[in-house]
Amino acid sequence: MRHRSLLILTSALTAGALTLSACGSRNDKKDNESDSGKTTVVIGVDAPLTGSLSALGQGIKNSVDLAVKTANEKNEVAGVTFKVQSFDDKAVPASGQQNATKLVGDDEVLGVVGPLNSGVAQSMQGVFAKADLAQISPANTNPALSQGDDWAKGDKKRPFETYFRTATTDVIQGRFAAQYFYKNAKKRKVFVVDDKQTYGAGLASIFADEFKRQGGKIVGTDHLTVKETDFAGIASKVKSSGADAVYFGGQYPEGGLLSDQIKKAGAEVPTIGGDALYDPAYIEASSQSNDGDYATSVGYPLEELESAKAFIENYGKQGYSDPYAAYGGYAYDAAWAIIQAVKTVAADNDGKLPDDARAKVTEALGKVSFQGVTGKVSFDEYGDTTNKQLTVYQVKGGRWESIESTTFKD
Known part of the structure; x- marks a missing residue:
């Protein structure tokens, strides 16, 4: 240089x-x-x-x-x-x-x-x-x-x-999501899926640990591969598990298809995910209505x-x-x-x-x-942002809408 x-x-x-x-x-x-x-x-x-x-x-x-x-x-x-x-x-x-x-x-x-x-x-x-x-x-x-x-x-x-x-970080986002969906959305039995990637697997693990700590139950886990499109096997497992929600750690291309196929399998439960689901393309990836699905994302709506x-x-x-x-x-x-x-x-x-x-x-x-x-x-001393604001979004009428924003506190 x-x-x-x-x-x-x-x-x-x-x-x-x-x-x-x-x-x-x-x-x-x-x-x-x-x-x-x-x-x-x-x-x-x-x-x-x-x-x-x-x-x-x-x-x-x-x-x-x-x-x-x-x-x-x-x-x-x-x-x-x-x-x-x-x-x-x-x-x-x-x-x-x-x-x-x-x-x-x-x-x-x-x-x-x-x-x-x-x-x-x-x-x-x-x-x-x-x-x-x-x-x-x-x-x-x-x-x-x-x-x-x-x-x-x-x-x-x-x-x-x-x-x-x-x-x-996902330490904040994963725990925030688990607390919200246990305390506010009243979910008790969640099936957890991740895409085996650094972001997705890490976020799903943090969510699952905190959800169990809150008193919830993880009724099943599975993994998918990025760029795959057939998740019928996972959808079948979700339906038979009795889950009242699915948590997906991954990106919106696979997340939208997963939500779509879970609903086609007859499991009328919402898919929940992190900030990588919060995009209009998540909704566009599904042929079924995504109304009721959730995503958390960093910060407040701009x-x-x-x-x-x-x-x-x-x-x-x-x-x-x-x-x-x-x-x-x-x-x-x-x-x-x-x-x-x-x-x-x-x-x-x-x-x-x-x-x-x-x-x-x-x-x-x-x-x-x-x-x-x-x-x-x-x-902070780790190079992480000191801003711990997060938002919960839900699909309503075919579009994402913010439903709660807060600053995370342990």
Whole structure:
């Protein structure tokens, strides 16, 4: 990796102008200096931009793009022009790892937003950590990513100092769901299914443990494989189990089909799942009515937040072909956190971006605190968001509607 070109303040500091240091340059203009004389800082994006989860991935990419455009228009960091570089991981860990290597190789990249999938994040974390390059996921919820593999035993150790997230973990979401469906929805017998992936299996396990702790009974468990479409066998087991609900740990493409086939099998029980079900595509995947199905998701509905009004309005003005979807607000806040960290690093270094800017940005992220689109944005000692707001959604009349939002408390 090339050393980052140094910036020094000129005598025209009051005008906010930054000029290049004369040392270390092979040309009249530094490699990372734009034609305007400003330093280019790239924010990378990694998400599934094609495939069955592209609706979520495009929303993430567009929301980061909006944050960068806003920062440039406001001249948020004097002397810096932000740009976006996006990569498609197709929700495949190997692709994510390759993308991480490419992002690390570009020394203009000072932070990355993504990925969507926890399994993909596992393949990327080590690559970023070796290069001191910070990543902030707007969607990862598996607790091991930030608290280590032994988190469930109470032995929490942060594996990578470069990893952050603006979405709360499944420790919170899974327990929140179990408590709601036992206490509020009065469910007592649940059949649990997962897709054997990092996110789905982890969330289902946390839900099941908490549901049993509340006094409920897990009447059966099973697994399905991502991209399969025939779940008749599972649907038959659900019907014979006497379950009054099904909890599915997985994504909306399989979740919608599973709900559809359970109802076709004659089991008139709701399917319950996490934030990866909360998308219109879940409803579209089913030929049967999904009315009565539930999903929990991180945060409060953006449409109900005063803090999100400007984001929603500005997103609409850009004319993006895809909606911001479930994680748009969290992606915007993740990008803005990186922008604020860059701002802090420059301010703390007399207006310069130092050679070790990546490490300094990572350090600054741990101290970031601001009111974002989704509410208060800050991180704890594990890099997890301090925002523990969650919402329960239910399908009513063929669309998702929020039915309860709260801040989770043990």
